[in-house]
Amino acid sequence: MSASVIAMVALLRPIARSRRPDPAITQPPARQPPEPAPAVDVKETRDPFSYSRRPTREIAIGEIKLGGENLVRVCVTQAAMETLAGQRSQLGDMQPELIYEKAKVVELDPLRDDFGKVGDHTLVAVKDGVGLSPIVAYRILAAKLDARGCQAPILLKDVLDDCSRAHEAPEPLAGMLNAATMIGAMLCDGIGDAVLVRGERDALAGLRLAYNILQACGSRSFKTEYVACPSCGRTLFNLQTVTARIKARTSHLKGVKIAVMGCIVNGPGEMADADFGYVGGAPGKVNLYVGKTAVKFNIPEAEAVDRLVDLIREHGKWTDPAR
Numbered sequence: 246m247s248a249s250v251i252a253m254v255a256l257l258r259p260i261a262r263s264r265r266p267d268p269a270i271t272q273p274p275a276r277q278p279p280e281p282a283p284a285v286d287v288k289e290t291r292d293p294f295s296y297s298r299r300p301t302r303e304i305a306i307g308e309i310k311l312g313g314e315n316l317v318r319v320c321v322t323q324a325a326m327e328t329l330a331g332q333r334s335q336l337g338d339m340q341p342e343l344i345y346e347k348a349k350v351v352e353l354d355p356l357r358d359d360f361g362k363v364g365d366h367t368l369v370a371v372k373d374g375v376g377l378s379p380i381v382a383y384r385i386l387a388a389k390l391d392a393r394g395c396q397a398p399i400l401l402k403d404v405l406d407d408c409s410r411a412h413e414a415p416e417p418l419a420g421m422l423n424a425a426t427m428i429g430a431m432l433c434d435g436i437g438d439a440v441l442v443r444g445e446r447d448a449l450a451g452l453r454l455a456y457n458i459l460q461a462c463g464s465r466s467f468k469t470e471y472v473a474c475p476s477c478g479r480t481l482f483n484l485q486t487v488t489a490r491i492k493a494r495t496s497h498l499k500g501v502k503i504a505v506m507g508c509i510v511n512g513p514g515e516m517a518d519a520d521f522g523y524v525g526g527a528p529g530k531v532n533l534y535v536g537k538t539a540v541k542f543n544i545p546e547a548e549a550v551d552r553l554v555d556l557i558r559e560h561g562k563w564t565d566p567a568r
């Protein structure tokens with residue numbers, strides 16, 4: 246990105262503009278030359294080849310702390326909060342933590358606004374309607390803040406226009422893919438201290454999606470995580486059945502990551518940072534792993550799930566499921 250943020254802005258600008266058709270328009274509009282984006286002079290301050298979370302100051306909004314080393318927080322709109330009000334007791338760990346309209350967010354156009362008034366203890370976000378893809382806009386915002394030595398925490402949005410009116414929100418799959426792409430990319434850049442998903446029609450779906458994006462990016466864990474290989478000609482057991490059996494026994498283990506891999510040829514390499522691994526060792530036989538180390542070999546498949554549970558227990562990660 247360092248070579249030319251300007252070029253990237255120019256490239257992605259048409260994507261941002263074409264996301265949703267205006268129902269009032271019945272005839273194709275006359276072609277207008279695109280508005281030139283103002284020149285931006287920002288230097289890349291982050292290494293695109295290695296992950297590090299952007300350093301920010303811890304701030305408190307009500308009882309919630311964010312920024313610094315705190316968890317990436319989940320923000321909802323006031324309207325979503327009102328919809329969710331009757332369901333809070335069923336949401337478990339997926340609670341909304343901030344209300345956008347009450348969080349005193351300072352919104353900035355990263356191309357045009359003066360950053361002079363932004364202090365370290367301000368929660369900042371990109372303003373709606375800036376005509377940029379969220380990824381581009383937030384990268385410029387973060388680079389400009391960093392260049393000023395400002396450690397203000399950042400609230401990430403999945404869309405940069407007002408999707409709060411449900412009838413205008415995109416189709417569920419489109420909203421999910423857009424949010425995962427936009428917010429996921431920024432979190433993987435190390436940018437973001439709170440997230441706001443507005444591109445879902447349903448408030449509960451938006452809240453779930455926000456938490457699932459955080460879990461998928463490794464930013465925050467609120468449930469058991471499973472990594473299963475896609476299966477191929479080498480797979481030594483029925484991957485779907487076995488994964489379902491393992492999930493049925495372990496899905497209450499919040500924060501534990503379990504890999505289910507069909508073979509020892511490539512399985513251990515694909516397990517990444519799983520805590521425990523269930524890997525096909527030979528036909529009808531399973532090897533169990535702790536991290537990337539094989540610790541139990543050639544366990545008959547019929548008893549392998551029980552032995553996996555034993556292993557999780559031995560390593561202090563087991564809790565009994567709630568009744």
Ligand code: SF4
Nearest residue numbers: 474477480507508512
């Ligand atoms: S881990 Fe083994 S069985 Fe699974 S997809 Fe890779 S090679 Fe195939």
